[in-house]
Amino acid sequence: MQALxxxxxxMPILGLGTWKSAPGEVYTAVKEAITIGYRxxxxxxxxxxxxxxxxxxxxxxxEELVRRDELWITSKLWNNMHGETNVIPALRKTxxxxxxxxxxxxxIHWPVAQKKLFVGANKAQHFLSLDEQPIANTWKGMEKAVxxxxxxxxGVSNFSVKKLKDLVAQSSIKxxxxxxxxxxxxQQDDLVDYCHSxxxxxxxxxPLGSSDRPEGLKAADEPVLLEDQTITxxxxxxxASVAQTILAWDINRGISVIPKxxxxxxxxxxxxxxxxxxxxSDMSIIKSINKNRRYVDGKFWEVPDGPYTVENxxxx
Ligand code: A2P
Numbered sequence: 342m343q344a345l346x347x348x349x350x351x352m353p354i355l356g357l358g359t360w361k362s363a364p365g366e367v368y369t370a371v372k373e374a375i376t377i378g379y380r381x382x383x384x385x386x387x388x389x390x391x392x393x394x395x396x397x398x399x400x401x402x403x404e405e406l407v408r409r410d411e412l413w414i415t416s417k418l419w420n421n422m423h424g425e426t427n428v429i430p431a432l433r434k435t436x437x438x439x440x441x442x443x444x445x446x447x448x449i450h451w452p453v454a455q456k457k458l459f460v461g462a463n464k465a466q467h468f469l470s471l472d473e474q475p476i477a478n479t480w481k482g483m484e485k486a487v488x489x490x491x492x493x494x495x496g497v498s499n500f501s502v503k504k505l506k507d508l509v510a511q512s513s514i515k516x517x518x519x520x521x522x523x524x525x526x527x528q529q530d531d532l533v534d535y536c537h538s539x540x541x542x543x544x545x546x547x548p549l550g551s552s553d554r555p556e557g558l559k560a561a562d563e564p565v566l567l568e569d570q571t572i573t574x575x576x577x578x579x580x581a582s583v584a585q586t587i588l589a590w591d592i593n594r595g596i597s598v599i600p601k602x603x604x605x606x607x608x609x610x611x612x613x614x615x616x617x618x619x620x621x622s623d624m625s626i627i628k629s630i631n632k633n634r635r636y637v638d639g640k641f642w643e644v645p646d647g648p649y650t651v652e653n654x655x656x657x
Contacts, residue, residue: 342380342615345542345597347494347517350445352413354592355615356381357608358546358601361553364390370603371397375407377609383520383544383599384439385417385450386431391438399440414441415520417450417498418483421458423474428482432491447483447492448520451499452476453642453649470648476504477511484514496520498546499639501656502535509539520544523596525587526566526632537595544597547636549584551601558641564632571630581617588614590627 344351357374359367359382367390371382375397384394398414401407416439422431432447454474457467483495496518497508509515519536523529523545536543550566566572567583576586584600588611591598600611619627642649651657 342378343592345595347446347542350493352445352494352542352597353379353381354597355379355588355612356383356413356415356597356599358383358548358599359390359394360385360388360546360601361551362388362390362601362603364393366603368393368397370608372401373605374608374612375401375412378612379608380407380411381413381415381597381599383415383546384435385419386422386435386438387417387419387450391416391435395439395441409441413445414439415446415448416444417448418479419458420451420453420455423449423454423469423476423479425478425482425485428479429486429489429491432486436491443490444492446494446496446518447486448496448498448518449476449479449483449500451639451642452497452501452504452654454479465644465647468642468644468647468649473648476508480508480512484512487514494518496541499654501654502532503656505535505539505541509541516541518542518544520546520599522547522635522637523591524548524550524566525569525572525590525627525630526550526564526634527636528628528631528633533594533596542595542597544599545591546599548588548591548598548600551636553601554636558637563636564634569630571626575623575626579617581614582610584611585614585617586619586623586627589617589619590624593619593624 343354357379371394416435454469486492494517496516498520500519572583572586576583588598602608639654
């Protein structure tokens with residue numbers, strides 16, 4: 342499979358997403374994925390399923406389906422563990438849950454700092470602004486994690502170009518990746534251009550539109566990406582599925598993708614997207630359907646009198 346080069350380390354361009362993969366389902370999904378050839382698993386502490394993901398990885402290694410060094414495992418630092426000295430304890434907890442000695446990639450999950458794990462509505466006091474808890478301090482902890490051999494690469498998620506530029510200016514180890522929402526309805530050309538011209542890779546989360554998000558995180562008028570007529574027509578012409586066509590579009594742009602599935606047929610289908618070839622005309626047809634529409638808009642970080650707004654989150 343095609344791979345991206347992160348500081349000399351090879352990250353398979355297609356991985357398995359585990360956000361929203363329920364405990365009870367994710368073990369089987371990860372085991373099946375590794376069995377059929379996935380070598381990249383995207384995790385996060387906040388997904389609440391790292392222990393189960395870890396059980397599946399361990400079993401695959403014990404059964405000699407795969408070696409640890411053939412896998413690419415990503416995880417993410419949650420918002421309540423920002424700050425230089427919190428990073429390594431958070432990472433060690435993730436490593437314990439995943440039953441691993443090291444990660445391949447560790448990301449700052451959001452440019453949002455919380456004092457507590459859970460913040461409800463009207464709980465402005467549970468947040469810290471980025472002036473109170475600067476990203477640059479958290480990044481120092483991320484750099485230490487590399488120096489201590491706990492992760493090979495470090496990066497960020499949900500960062501705007503502005504926040505990336507600020508971080509790059511203050512870092513010794515540059516972020517290797519920015520993982521962001523990206524799909525044909527939210528193509529992020531400016532961000533991708535900035536990243537690619539600064540040697541920062543991009544990973545697309547919610548590449549299929551994440552229609553299994555909890556109802557509270559969905560807008561009533563939401564367009565359904567997997568039902569897009571233009572892509573459906575193109576997919577039919579090629580004998581591919583809509584999901585495969587979307588994933589192939591990302592891969593063609595040099596963007597890694599982490600589609601989530603807990604279904605054996607769809608896991609296989611998504612993996613086979615690496616073999617779907619799109620020509621220039623297909624690429625520009627998909628380019629033309631951009632709606633500049635986020636599914637994960639970050640509105641959940643906006644609380645009355647809190648430090649975060651959709652505008653300052655995305656710097657738009
Ligand atoms: P399931 O887990 O039952 O396969 P995203 O990766 O954008 O978060 O999207 C995940 C959603 O897309 C889940 O509801 C997942 O369901 C579904 N999904 C994953 N792969 C496919 C596919 N190949 N075709 C249709 N739906 C898919």
